[in-house]
Amino acid sequence: MTKFEEEIRSQGAILRARALAGASEARRAAEGFRGITHLVVAARGSSDNAAIFLQYLAGQELGLLVALAAPSLYEGAHRMNLSGAGVLAISQSGRSPGMVEVLTQANQQGCTTVALTNYLTSSLAESSDVVLELRAGPEEAVASTKTFSATWHSLAQLVDAMSTNNLEGIEDLPEVVERVAAWALNIELPLDLLDVAGLTMVGRGVGYAVASEVALKVREVSGVRAESYAAPDYLHGPVGADGAGCTLVAVITDELEDAVLFELLQGCRGSQMATVVIRSPRRAAVDCDAEIVLPEVGPNWVEALCAVILGQVIALRLGEIRGRDIDTSPGLSKVTLSA
Amino acid sequence: MTKFEEEIRSQGAILRARALAGASEARRAAEGFRGITHLVVAARGSSDNAAIFLQYLAGQELGLLVALAAPSLYEGAHRMNLSGAGVLAISQSGRSPGMVEVLTQANQQGCTTVALTNYLTSSLAESSDVVLELRAGPEEAVASTKTFSATWHSLAQLVDAMSTNNLEGIEDLPEVVERVAAWALNIELPLDLLDVAGLTMVGRGVGYAVASEVALKVREVSGVRAESYAAPDYLHGPVGADGAGCTLVAVITDELEDAVLFELLQGCRGSQMATVVIRSPRRAAVDCDAEIVLPEVGPNWVEALCAVILGQVIALRLGEIRGRDIDTSPGLSKVTLSA
CATH class of the missing domain: 3.40.50.10490 (Glucose-6-phosphate isomerase like protein; domain 1)
Structure with missing residues (x-):
């Protein structure tokens, strides 16, 4: 391992x-x-x-x-x-x-x-x-x-x-995290949709923090060019880029309303992107290429950390199928010496 | 026109x-x-x-x-x-x-x-x-x-x-902007290095604002998947992504020291990226695939706006060679209705 x-x-x-x-x-x-x-x-x-x-x-x-x-x-x-x-x-x-x-x-x-x-x-x-x-x-x-x-x-x-x-949710966080990590390492992920030339991760509120962290992890571990945006900012321009061969991953948290999500998925389909959604079981099913539904319901900020852990596993699996040296993240050192 | x-x-x-x-x-x-x-x-x-x-x-x-x-x-x-x-x-x-x-x-x-x-x-x-x-x-x-x-x-x-x-620099800004726009529309740009699968724009301080705006403009007008990072953040992880077929564009302003720039260019070469630099005539020549040197010297924040205008022209030229409808930016409307 x-x-x-x-x-x-x-x-x-x-x-x-x-x-x-x-x-x-x-x-x-x-x-x-x-x-x-x-x-x-x-x-x-x-x-x-x-x-x-x-x-x-x-x-x-x-x-x-x-x-x-x-x-x-x-x-x-x-x-x-x-x-x-x-x-x-x-x-x-x-x-x-x-x-x-x-x-x-x-x-x-x-x-x-x-x-x-x-x-x-x-x-x-x-x-x-x-x-x-x-x-x-x-x-x-x-x-x-x-x-x-x-x-x-x-x-x-x-x-x-x-x-x-x-x-x-603060008391239960360790147990939730433990269960979610075990779950995420055990499920089948839609890797064909994720092992692509470009991944665009979007979220809003705490979901934007999730999107940013997962995009970073995917880049470091798998080498896939992943980017992240706050959902409204993404709609405000970047959605216009050519998306053929790329996939949108929307992290749904409470801050991301259905109307914005709908506009987002529509815009991405318009630019030829595949669409994947990560959501709580609390939220309604979404019409997209693949949904990943978290295994349990919790407060918004706890579900967001669950989505991060799922994202860590996505980074791991992408790194595995791309044959990367997962523990060394080529080209990176732990502390950037200059800044 | x-x-x-x-x-x-x-x-x-x-x-x-x-x-x-x-x-x-x-x-x-x-x-x-x-x-x-x-x-x-x-x-x-x-x-x-x-x-x-x-x-x-x-x-x-x-x-x-x-x-x-x-x-x-x-x-x-x-x-x-x-x-x-x-x-x-x-x-x-x-x-x-x-x-x-x-x-x-x-x-x-x-x-x-x-x-x-x-x-x-x-x-x-x-x-x-x-x-x-x-x-x-x-x-x-x-x-x-x-x-x-x-x-x-x-x-x-x-x-x-x-x-x-x-x-x-505030008094002269209109004249500087006028001259720089005319210059940028008249020069030959290294478009072979810029018309690529992914453009990564980096800068620091006001140069980060430039990188963000130019990346957005390039996406909207040309459809090229351009992204932007603060230079130290880019070195802190994202640089590890596969960069074959992609180009780094570094916007050099006073906040970006030579040591960080050097580390940046080295990291990008390590991940197979081409490298382009935009800089003031005040700064030393940089070893990279192409340099674009601004036509005149000014205060840091004025030179930064000159780099934005150059970036607008880069977006225009990329849109032209990619046959995009430049004035409508397909898929975008001026005001996002929901957010």
Whole structure:
């Protein structure tokens, strides 16, 4: 078995093991963030996709505005006004370039700073008031899986801790993730529709975070040129491209209404694309080339993580049939040294 | 001549005609935004690419944090905390879905609201404290050109008005744009490298806004599947995809250092991609398959708009050799009705 597959399988156990300590750290971070008007998040790659998830979950549950930081603005002599903001940096290694500069400016301005990382001794952790420890263990495959779900878990714990309500679904997440990983590794996927010249992943709200992460995973592991769009943005221009030999994968979450989905599928058929839909059993059946229906019903943000795990398995299967070296993701190293 | 080409040629004259009144409106908007801690911008499609430009220019010149609004968070009963923020909505038609909802919440919370639109009688304009009028005239080609440069101009005027310094290059912009459009329509482009199965446009800072807008234009007008990435994000995973038959186009602006550019070109060669670079005459020659050197030197943000105009012409030429109906952008309508 590849390390990548082992790591996909391990995610439920990892979430279970980090639940208690993670919740306690999240409460400390929430305490630090009390009274902020907005939250600035610095992240790259997979972590940036998790930041998109936070943007929607924090907006939906807390009404909290999340701004994704543009790291180049924090370099050199530039000084950004962070007054009123809390600042969160996300990096598995704690060494992702440009993140420490954001935290340093935030510390100088007296903002509460939080780092979400696997490494307590990293420069990221050492530059922060509070550390949310990923506790995902060392990642051996180059393409991240357990790191991503642990990040998702930790961000949900943070929102839960900042909310006056309990975040529905947080307690059961480890078990759900474990069941969904086993299910996804056991089903037959419509690989003929997915092993194509170009995959376009679309979603809305937390579904856009899913589309972005799955597209990245598919690219890294299988080499298929996958791209991702927020569904309304895709309709606002990019849908016009020639799509012959390409496939649309729509990730349906609560934010994606049937009317937009219908327009989307119609537009893609018009440009010769095949269409695949990933949806909850809660949603009505969709007229498309293939549907993948998640195995169980849950809150929107939990179903979204289930779709990510399904996407990890899609990346794995595509990598297998394309004969790729799945654990090394040719051409990639874990930490980009310059940025 | 296609409407699209006519509109490309018209941009200098349009900026010249809007310079004075636009500057005066920008001063009113800047007055309204006095004292904000951050700016929330709502936009879709091309306007969203202009918002990315503002994110960098406002950060670089003013240290002002710009957050791109996620429209789905402002729908229905959701209520976002906008305290301390100014709010700007950008939509050529003034009818882009989801924008008015953002302005309505902002008005209810006492934030200053500004609309940037071509239509003073649009619902967007009527929901705002101050209107920045695009004055681009009715757009006849479906893919926007003059609207985009007028938006860029207006946003630069806004930053100029909010700054204690004068924004270098703002006075000369109409003349520069006119000269660059004439130049771009007159040069020979490396179309064999650009008429490919997949184009990947990358840039950093304002260059990322350029890459995003050019990729969108190429998709709409020529049908070539073009995608865009911030350069460090591209290196952080997506570069691993199979690139045979595809081309990287790197837009070099000041934010993209030589070291990252070198890593980028190396990674793309490793994945079998051809490489094209767009750069200022200020930057050193780059070892790649083709360079396109802008015809004149200017401030970074001005050169970036020159690269956009070059990209409009690339989209036009690709559309011509691919036999597309350039003015109608098949499959697209100007305003997406649902979102």
